[in-house]
Amino acid sequence: MATTQDKKNDAGSGFVYLPLIAGWLVPGAGHFLLRKWGRGALLSVSILGMFLIGIAMQGKLYAGAHDILDMLGLAGDLGNGLLYFVSRAAGWGADQVTVTTGDYGTRFIVVAGLLNIIAAVDAHNLRTGRKA
Amino acid sequence: MFRPSHFAAVVLFALFASVVFGVTQRETPRRMVRYGLYCFVLFVGSAIVLSWLMFLIAR
Numbered sequence: 001m002a003t004t005q006d007k008k009n010d011a012g013s014g015f016v017y018l019p020l021i022a023g024w025l026v027p028g029a030g031h032f033l034l035r036k037w038g039r040g041a042l043l044s045v046s047i048l049g050m051f052l053i054g055i056a057m058q059g060k061l062y063a064g065a066h067d068i069l070d071m072l073g074l075a076g077d078l079g080n081g082l083l084y085f086v087s088r089a090a091g092w093g094a095d096q097v098t099v100t101t102g103d104y105g106t107r108f109i110v111v112a113g114l115l116n117i118i119a120a121v122d123a124h125n126l127r128t129g130r131k132a
Numbered sequence: 133m134f135r136p137s138h139f140a141a142v143v144l145f146a147l148f149a150s151v152v153f154g155v156t157q158r159e160t161p162r163r164m165v166r167y168g169l170y171c172f173v174l175f176v177g178s179a180i181v182l183s184w185l186m187f188l189i190a191r
Contacts, residue, residue, distance in 0.1 A: 039155050050148040056134035057141075101134070104141045111145070115152040122156040132159050 019127045023120030025081040027051075030123025043119045050112035051083050054093075059105025061093035073106070079113025139179075146175030 023030025028044025031037075061084065065071040077084050087093055097103050125131040136144065154168025 042151050042155050046148040046151040050145070053134060053144060057136070058133055099133075099135075101136065101141070104136075104138075108141075108145065111149065115149060118156050119152060 016127060017124065019123035020120050023123040024079070024116065027081070027083070027116050027119060030120050031126070034123060034126050036123075036126065047080075047112050047116050047119065048083070050108050050115065051080055054105040054108030054112060055087060057105030057108065058094045058097075058099060058102040059107070059109045060095065060097050060102065061087055061109065063088070063095075073110055076110030076113045079115075079117040080109070081116060084113070142176060142179045146172050146179075150175065 019030035019033050021030075022033055026044075027047035028040040028042075031040030031043060060073075062070055062074040062077045065074050080087075093109070094102055094105075097106060122131065150168045150172035153171045154164040154166075158164045158167045
């Protein structure tokens, strides 16, 4: 029976925060690094899908923090990692929400970022052996 | 531009969030599927119940 110590030893050596950072930058990448292909694919498709649907619904990408709600929105958006920066650079998303679906889209983008943070922390837990 | 109905948006949101919750919050595949389904039903079910409540209050 595998103990927690065995799991930690199985996790291997190297930079322990690599799956966490990779998972934040690219959804699912942390799990791919740990050869958890199925989990990584599911997370990647879910988070990417949610983010892209949010963009397609003309959701707003938060650019600055003018009040507390903007700060929270920006924090959520930043959870998307490279997706956020690439989208900002490409000019995707809306500056202002003008349609009802745009409001839903804004929430989709923020929640995709928060889910990506959960996924990245899960990859870190797998790496450290805290989770099987 | 993608314009889903309110219910379609709820189902998409529930689907993606449930998959991530299932994969990250449980350890075995069987328990992941069960927890994912549980979250999905709770997301969609609570949206339907709250929608009916708001409909009845607004009448």
